[in-house]
Amino acid sequence: MVTDNGANIKLCCKLSPQEISCSMCAHTLNLCIRDAVEQSLTLLDVCKGIVGHFKSNNVAWCKLIELQRQMGLPELKVKQDVATWWNFTLNMMERLPEIRVPISAAISNLPKAMDYLHAQPN
Numbered sequence: 001m002v003t004d005n006g007a008n009i010k011l012c013c014k015l016s017p018q019e020i021s022c023s024m025c026a027h028t029l030n031l032c033i034r035d036a037v038e039q040s041l042t043l044l045d046v047c048k049g050i051v052g053h054f055k056s057n058n059v060a061w062c063k064l065i066e067l068q069r070q071m072g073l074p075e076l077k078v079k080q081d082v083a084t085w086w087n088f089t090l091n092m093m094e095r096l097p098e099i100r101v102p103i104s105a106a107i108s109n110l111p112k113a114m115d116y117l118h119a120q121p122n
Helices: 007-015 025-038 041-056 058-070 086-098 100-109
Strands: none
Touching: 025 041, 025 086, 041 058, 041 086, 041 100, 058 100, 086 100
16 A cells, blocks of 8 residues: 555554555655755745735735836746645745846835845744
């Protein structure tokens, strides 16, 4: 039986008549990568804060799109992190430098934009 590393699944395997189980390699690898990413928590929190602001604030989102158009840049969206998929974190971290200039301009032009460079880890 191949499983993820969930405690409920492990218990189910123990209770089954055949106590043979093999944790899914990809799930274990994902946990290892997640632990490594946690080491750069401050940077990750800043990135999540920026992305969260543009995902949840329509005024900020519209300003970002408007600035990309004015700068003649492709209209790229921010990509949100998903904690259980390390590649989503990678996608988020790769996208932000691509749209750094319009994001910086948008943050400086919005009266209620937070100072994300001083964000504290959760």
